Amino acid sequence: MAKPPKTVQQQIQLLQARNMTFRNVADAPHFLSNISYYRLKGYWWEMQDDRVNHHFANGSVFEDVIDLYNFDRHFRLIVFNAIERIEISLRTKLIYHMSLSYGPFWYLDPSLFDKQKQFGFFISKIFRDMSSSSEEFMVKHFQNHPTENPESWKGLEVLTLGTLSKLYQNIKHQLPEKSTIAREFGLYNQKYLSSWLLTITVVRNIIAHHSRLWNRVIINKYDWPTSTPNPILSYVPNNHQRRKIFPLLSAILYISNEISPGHHIKQELLDLFNQFPNIPLSKMGFPANWQTEPIWL
Template sequence: MVNKLPKTLVDQINLLVERGMLFRNIDNAPHFLKNISYYRLKGYWWEMQSDKVAHNFKPNNHFEDVIDLYNFDRHLRLLMFDAIERIEVALRTKLIYNLSLSYGALFYIDDSLFTDKFKHKATIEHLFVEIARSKEQFIVEHRLYHKDEPFESWKALEVTSLGTLSKLYKNLNHQLPEKSRIALEFGFNSHKDFSSFLEASTVIRNVIAHHSRLWNNNVTTKYLWPKNLKNSPITYVPDENQRAKLFPLLSLTIYTIEIISPGNSIKEKFFNLLDEYPIVPVHKMGFPANWKTQPIWI
């Protein structure tokens, strides 16, 4: 198969016109395509196509609406980043506080506290790589003044990623009371459900970190829907197909944020975002018709 030839901005615009894309002001199109690649925008006009082989567009679809979808998604990613950052910081804090007080400053390297010693070894090796990359002043000073001593947990875990924190938490021995206590402090009655939520949040965090599309994309990990929540964010248990879309996870994220960060404005900002971009079809993110009547959204 011969690779396709690269196209100039003019060629790209002409191809869109040929396929039925409309423009409210075609003179502005080169500016957008010069700064946002054709292939990146393709993910936002994919749903506008009537023929996904010939790539012809349905009637009355405008290039400017594609740009609006792109901008909506960019702001949505920032909003989700804000929410997940709060969860990450709280998880880091609760791990350090609860487990250091019970098992000492070096609990994270004590494999007796973890279920799977091989997974623990791999996680710690990755953690050491993250520490080695860090240029934080407290890490630099530790290397300088305590070079033969291991990093205390409040230093080591402060510079590690959400993915590593999630793996550490998941692998903690199930009988440790601190594991259940941390889950409860996030509003989860089961550490298994909470761990599954952290894994899904890590996937979304990675999507955001790579500036990938969040709108109308799928949640690629099959996370558990938590049981017996104190105040269930939605009135139904979403099935596996429904959990592949953003709405259930976003609802669960807001539920969690309202517990660890009461008075936050995440939900308000999301409503404002929808007001700013009214053309966005929220059902593509798994939002049901009655989503505004669901408990967490009232």
């Protein structure tokens, strides 16, 4: 049975009836008028001591929910900035190495790819994306060269990280350029880069939809290398540990160090953690001694 809608005041009364307290209840209507009750549910979920009846444990404070929401908003922006660098670097390396070896239209050559069905999907998608693109360089290409395919340095510029990741994954493993790209990302084996990129894309899409990230369960499984040119963590995180953001965040930092030396992403994260000292980082998969892990030193 559908639940009836509630006014902001009714929402506040419901939270109070469920043992949520307010430091200043007069401020609550402002927050609930600009951040929906349903969106905030994800941030107060773990405050409940009875998740069937949605009763809050003693000490659950509405303003703490807002702090957690704001922490997550800033956290997503920092991670998104890091992922943007990864996306641009991947695009650049794909275009550079593959074009020099196989020409400007390599991305249209099925002999360079393993799975032909996946390649077919890619071809359909890229032509759809190119023809619908509002980017000036792409519009002008089709105006000036209506019967010619765009070179890879044009065509791949309109692809999403998800499509680029799948494109890289589908390149034949024996092609040396695939290994070269992995090494430039700081990984000995191309399978780890493929795995990481696909999972980073999942996180990127979570952020793009303004969804909660801080304690998100990462449902996409990814591999972890036993060794890397530079250390990341002092242990290989198991599958359970990889379900939280900490290992992948460490991987994102590691890649950032390789492709963007001198970046400020780690410092921005540390500053954010200091700004919100009451956020339970353990819910994000941070171990007790996380600050002693190599990538975080």
